[in-house]
Amino acid sequence: MEDLHWTIVIRAAFLVLCGIMFLRISGRKSISQMTVATTIIMISIGSMLAQGLVEKTVWRSAAGVASFLLFLVVVEYMEMKFAFLEKIISGTSxxxxxxxxxxxxxxxxxxxxxxxxxxxxxxxxxxxxxxxxxxxxxxxxxxxxxxxxxxKPLTVGQFEAWIQTLNPNAAIPQPSAQASGNLFEEVRSSESNRSSQLLN
Structure with missing residues (x-):
């Protein structure tokens, strides 16, 4: 009985890891911008992963998920290639x-x-x-x-331009990205580190 419990845990962990890996391969757009096509495929993927756990068909479920996501990638590529397909499949604003x-x-x-x-x-x-x-x-x-x-709200750039118009000699202080703990600076530095490691 205890072995059966561990088998279920291992199968569940494997299916979750497969799902994460396949979603990463399919691209960030699939997660952040759900269209009609992606919504249907994501629901189907969830159902297939659960079915693989219950019916002990782990490899079959993983293959099914891979097929669904491959189809999603192909559909998105075709939408990029042909504008009329984008209107049919995803619709327009x-x-x-x-x-x-x-x-x-x-x-x-x-x-x-x-x-x-x-x-x-x-x-x-x-x-x-x-x-x-x-x-x-x-x-x-x-x-x-x-x-x-x-x-429209007044932007910092517009305010600075207005200050410069009133007083051309006014010094506009520039905030330091590192001092303010800029979140985008962290992303930029991590990307530059990754690219330098790939070059080395």
Missing amino acids: MVVVQNGQVDEKKLKKLRLTKDQLEMRLRQKGIERLSDVQIATMEINGELGYQLKREA
Whole structure:
């Protein structure tokens, strides 16, 4: 009985590692930007991994997962190659707000109510619909938007340019990336270390 428990643990660990490895091979887009095709494949992969654990068909499940992800990579490559396939498989972005006005017809196509749209806008920190120049519903379900010029927040670059206009001799202090613990600096340094190790 104890051996059976260990066998289940080993099979589960093997299937999870296979799933992680195959997902890494398929690319980060599969995880971060779920389209209709990737959603179906990810659900199928989960079902196949669980089936492999229950029915003791570990290698068959691993082969099935590999086949699904290979198909996903091929589909994504074909979408890059042929624009019409991208429209058929993944769809296209739809404009739902134009110049502060909601497109009711597009909302009906998306089966999205105005209240649900407003909720998404609030989650983006937008207070008034009239501030939105354009808003689009992306193929992965995310909301993209652009604010009107008068509603856009002031950026650091714009503020510095304004200071320079008022006082051309003003010195603008530049923050040190290392001193501030910049998260992007950590990624850059790790990538440069990896590339130097590959060259050596």
